[in-house]
Amino acid sequence: MTQPKTISLAIDGPIATITLERPERRNSVNAQLTRELSAAVQACEANPQVAVTILTGSGSSFCAGMDLAAFADGETEAILHGKGRFAGFVGVRRTKPVIAAVNGPAMAGGFELVLACDMAVAADTAIFGLPEAKRGLIAGAGGVFRLANRLPIALVNEIILIGAPIDAARACALGLINRVVPAADVMAxxxxxxxxxAASAPMSVALGLDLARSAASGDESALWSLNDDYLNRTTGSKDAQEGARAFLEKRPPAWRGE
Structure with a gap:
């Protein structure tokens, strides 16, 4: 039986729109969505008509991060370590900009998708957070070091160690997103x-984007190496399995530190 698509791609002139289409799961990322998002991003990169892409979610959420049921079912490798890393997106080297249209909560890996985009517009009702430590995991899709490249370390530690969400207004004040607008105005x-x-020169956009990323990221290859080491240590731990089970069973986790 054919599985329903988890991604839709629409192209209107020079603007492509990729929509995450798992609203019943708050657009959380499983292996299928990872494959389809990777293919959609590559299609936009290869299409000479497309100058810029918008990434958004269907329903009331932008993205809740990794689907913990899929994680518990053994889809971890495909979700986190395939082409493009998490969701087939956060580690892709792109020449064309992507704008996140954050229509609702962007939590865990969903926030990391936003941080991997080049600009972001958010609904005034959106929230952002990295609660992975509460699940026995680490924000290993670039979230930790991308935040550390943008914010003072005390704020980074608050976000990744406590895991409490921040609202769109604070995210904008911190420079993590570009605009906060009413939910009805996000896509417009x-x-x-x-x-x-799209009205700018394509070569200027591509080269300027590359230069800005290089200046902001530092030695990203070394950061990804350390990131992957810590990510593998957490995803393979007993605490990570306990965190996923506790979340799915709606109970407090019993951490073992291993």
Whole structure:
């Protein structure tokens, strides 16, 4: 039986829109979504008509991160370590910008998807957070070091160690997103930004984007190496399995430190 698509891709002139299509699971990432998102991003990169892409979610959530049921079912390798890393997206080397249109909560890996984008528009009701430590995991899709490249370390530690979400207004004040608008205006605002990007010279956009990323990221290859080591240690731990089970069973986890 054919599985329903977890991604939709629409192209309107120079603007592509990729929508996460698992609203019943708050657009959480499983292996199928990872494969389909990777293919959609590559299709946009290869299409000479496309100048800029908008990434958004269907329903009331942007993305809840990794699907912990899929994690418990053994899809970890495909979700985290395939082409493009988490969701087939956060580690992709792109030449064209992606704008996140954050229509609702962007938690855990969902926040990391936003941090991997080049600009972001968020609904005033959106929230952002990295609660992985509460699940026995680490924000290993680039979230920790991308936050550390943008924020003072005390704020980074608050976000990754306590795991409490921040609202869109604070995320914007911290420089993590570009615009906060009413929920009904998210896509229109993202399309307006995308249209302005598309009006610029393609080579200038690609080279400027690459230079800005290089300046902001430092030695990203070394950071990914350390990130992967810590990610593998947590995803393979007994605490990670306990964290996923506790979340699915709606109970407090019993940590063992191993």
């Amino acid at each position: 605002t993202a399309r307006d930004m995308a249209g302005k990007v």
